[in-house]
Amino acid sequence: MIELYTWTTPNGRKVSILLEELGLAYDVHPVNLSKGEQKSPEFRMISPSGKIPAIRDSESGQTVMESGAIMLWLAERERRFLGEAHDRANVLEWLMWQMSAQGPTLGRIHQFARYGNALGDVAETLLRGQGAQIYTVLNERLRGRDYVAGDGAGVYTIADMAIWPWVSRFEWHETDLHDYPEVLKWYRRLAERPAVQRGYQIPHAVEAIPVP
Ligand SMILES: N[C@@H](CCC(=O)N[C@@H](CS)C(=O)NCC(=O)O)C(=O)O
Known part of the structure; x- marks a missing residue:
């Protein structure tokens, strides 16, 4: 299962749109930016930059931050949305x-x-x-x-x-x-x-x- 850490921003939506397009099951963890939750030590274990979006694959434990890296990682894993x-x-x-x-x-x-x-x-x-x-x-x-x-x-x-x-x-x-x-x-x-x-x-x- 993919755990998605995100908020209502363009960078966050890139990943939620891709997850929806892929049809993958995923759990959403809101990270309220206005409350500064992105800077918590717990969240920095997943996203060292203290920014959303980030994901964690609960099966492998793999974490990925940076929206572009997350998109590439998911698209390559699923072999979709990369064109020919x-x-x-x-x-x-x-x-x-x-x-x-x-x-x-x-x-x-x-x-x-x-x-x-x-x-x-x-x-x-x-x-x-x-x-x-x-x-x-x-x-x-x-x-x-x-x-x-x-x-x-x-x-x-x-x-x-x-x-x-x-x-x-x-x-x-x-x-x-x-x-x-x-x-x-x-x-x-x-x-x-x-x-x-x-x-x-x-x-x-x-x-x-x-x-x-
Ligand atoms: N290059 C990063 C940028 C991420 C980013 O700037 N995230 C913003 C929200 S869109 C954020 O978490 N801002 C809170 C902060 O910087 O404290 C990516 O594409 O994932």
Whole structure:
């Protein structure tokens, strides 16, 4: 059984969406970030960085932190959502783009646009520009495609599942998805998936997925 330690955030939802898509049985352990539960010594035994998401395989005792590592570990174990062998490089590059560029950039924008932590005009203008670049890159990638990775129209993989939850915060970073029509089509396509809808509501029910 997979034990999932998570909260209602984009990084947490990446893993709950994948677990739902895989149809695996899993136990959910909410880690309330506003109470600082992620910094407890008990949780750090599972996630040394003190961040969600993290998983523990109760059969082997294996723990994994870092959403990208968790997604790869689960997808490789189940041999699903990685595309064909020849798609692998493509899946990895978009997964790594999400981990190193999309998530961190949009997360920094949340700091001032959502939480009111002023960073100063220069930094905020720079970050807004970087956020727009992120959406532009994704929009161009999705032109004529259904999914970010794979040949032709693409194939649904962990790369889509990693990128989508951050796009679902578009309101938090003051982005109008109508400015990025290819992203909007892809975003709506994934939002219709029952597994995405279930995974979005882990570890507890929140508002419906925002769909512009
Ligand atoms: N690179 C990590 C980032 C994880 C992360 O930033 N998690 C946030 C929630 S989305 C967190 O636990 N924040 C609480 C904290 O940093 O104290 C991953 O992708 O798993």
